[in-house]
Structure formats: structure tokens, C-alpha cells
Amino acid sequence: MANEKTVKVRLVKGLRGTQSRHRLSVKALGLGKVNSVRELKDSPQVRGLINQLHYLVKVEE
Template identity: 85%
Template sequence: MANESNKTVKVRLVRGLRGTQARHRLSVKALGLNKLNDVRELKDSPQVRGLINQLHYLVRVED
């Protein structure tokens, strides 16, 4: 189980936030993404996966 807690996921903002819902803009900020093409390496957790699923049209998960 210790190995599972070390997993990370890279998330890149690939679309601009203009015209998106306010809740989605807040979710992008919660992921730590500010500008277009920003990349963050986040701990892989159900909360982060939920945000990624909500923002599927704005972000891309990278290996």
C-alpha cells in the first residue's frame, strides 16, 4: 500500500478559462493551474481525479 500513496499524476491546462463556469474556474485554481499550458504534478487521489473528470474539456493528463 505504501507504493500507491506515492503515485502522482501530471495535469496540463490545454484550454483557456474564458467562457467557462465559475465553479470550473475555481476547480482549475484548486489544481494549481494558472495559465495556459501550466503543468502540475499532483498526488493521485480520488479528490484530484474528481476534479480532473469535472474539467475533462480543459485539462489533459500526461504520463
């Protein structure tokens, strides 16, 4: 399990004016305020959320 890849996700834009589904997706990623960062396991589910929120988040691999 030491070989698990991770992805750092940073929220770079505020949630004001976004769709409610996208706000829930940001919360599912564990991000709260702007510039908050989470290190998540790289999986298809996480990548799907990141693709949905491409305009709100920045990915650092």
C-alpha cells in the same frame, strides 16, 4: 511513501466562457495560465476535479 503515484495535469484550454465553479476547480488544482503543468498526488479528490474539467485539461500519468 516512495510508492505514491502522481499525475501530471496540463491546462490546454483557456478559462474564458467557462463556469465560475470550473474556474475555481482549475485554481484548486494549482493551474494558472494555458500550458501550465502541475504534478499532483493521485487521489480520488484530484481525479474528481480532473473528471469535472475533462474538456480543459490533459492528463499525463
